[in-house]
Amino acid sequence: MKNFSGRVLFLDRSDINTDEIIPAKYLTESSKEALKPYLLEDLNLDGFDPKADIRDRAIVVTRTNFGCGSSREHAPWAFEVNNINMVIASGFARIFRQNMFNCGMMAVELDPGTIDHLFKRYGGGETVITTDFDSMLFTVSDDKGTETLPFQVSDFDLAIVRAGGWVDYADKHY
């Protein structure tokens, strides 16, 4: 099972699409590792510096319809090779969400009010999220305090995250 705890990258925008996550011109790469320098290269977000802002981050917190657009699994892969294995958002595009779990990564949906709270309370600061799968709780903390937030992931999604992906599961069952 991958790591789902660490420093947070806040992306305060809805509808961040797959072309912004990894532009199509890099889809000719044949290894996931080759995508590493290009993550979020074309993100349209004021003040965002892809090189500096991604460094040492493990979790993305963002708004709704994250990952809309292309079916490219290169989008989760580009996060994965940058050691970001979880995106927390108020909504996801279907294909991106399923691709994340298929790769043994997490796309966790929280209600818009909670996401709004995270941006208002923690956005712009140094924030760490720790994920506890036994109690299904996120612990969110910065230098001013700590709080816990419950999250939900279906049993099946959790099973393929624990199994490391969908291919082995499907090969065994079908």
Next chain:
Amino acid sequence: MGKTIAEKIFEAHTVDSLAGDITVIGLDAVFCHEITTPIAINDLMARGKDRVFDTSKIKAVIDHVTPAKDSKTAMQGKILRDWAQRHNIKDFFDIGRNGVCHAIFPEKGFVRPGYTIIMGDSHTCTHGAFGAFAAGVGTTDLEVGILKGVCRFKSPKSMKVAISGTLVPGVYAKDVILSIIKIIGVNGATDRVMEFSGPVVDRMSMEERMTLCNMAVEAGATSGICAPDMVTVDYLWEFIKEEYPSRQAALEAFQAFTPDGDAVYSDTVEVDVADLVPQVTFGFKPDQVRPVSEMEGTKIDQVYIGSCTNGRLDDLRIAASLLEDKRISPKVRAIVSPATPDIFSRALDEGLIKIFMDAGFCVTNPTCGACLGMSTGVLANGEVCASTTNRNFNGRMGKGGMVHLMSPATAAASAVAGTITNSEIFCDKGERR
């Protein structure tokens, strides 16, 4: 309780039901192209599982960058080509016979009402025009589809999109779908199937229905879908005439995949297109749509006519009809890419290619290339493209470029004017259809 088209298709294809309202369905077709499939092939090989579930149900094409532009894209083509040969996949379309996947696969008769189809390409929803459930998936889902012939989905909910009224001449399926995405937003149909119905859809050709369904994913939909009818039967007849004694018999068989009158929908959107005017996008999201008249005079650098949305023969005919005996503005460059070799060949026979060339267009081979900024028409930083494609994302056709989505008619008129316009094509008089 009545059922939607998607519910009927799922009912006929369910292999497994998982917790959390997830259904695993058997697949009638797995479509493959050279961008998302090679990594699936390599992974299957690394796992010692280089197998395919059914050779006859896998269709493959090199379409995104073709002919190859460099060593990397050449290798992607080679991996797909070698795999197709190794597994004796007969329906593999290599250079010379290849076209844009969502244009060539329907053209070859690979899509039937009631089918379940996946592809590692988000615009797979196009094939719902035939009354099929067709969904874009990532490489892992594609890999499992190739290996096992199954895919998992949330059990489908459907949004009913009822389109009434009569289109004014100069207003097309592209304008209709742009106006619908504007209403429901870029995630307005997420995790749902958009089921298009109503008199406007009934009167549409298969090509127009494909344009409609093609952009369902731009509203977040899993698949677009249209009920099969005699238009569907007529399109498919040459491929199915051995299977049914008559067109009427085929139609009756396809009725199994029409929605029940009391089907239950998660939402209903009713659109009256009687007053619809040509539409164009203005931002970086496909729901940022306004009438062309409000964008009149916007400077453009490039015009692009092609893609899985609007690169079919009717699209070329419409554009050519506005370009005959005209030249494009000296301030712009223009590219037309017929979506398949058959479309290209017919366009030659009909004299359309000569009209494009005489007008000053560059005519490329069938390819997806420019639509996603991979080849044959990439924009420079700061350039603007009037395009018949499907996505206006930031940097989509080239880093720092701006894309305005529109119909082939608006694109052709804009090429002549050198700025975005509909003045050549649009009038509110004449015969409505």
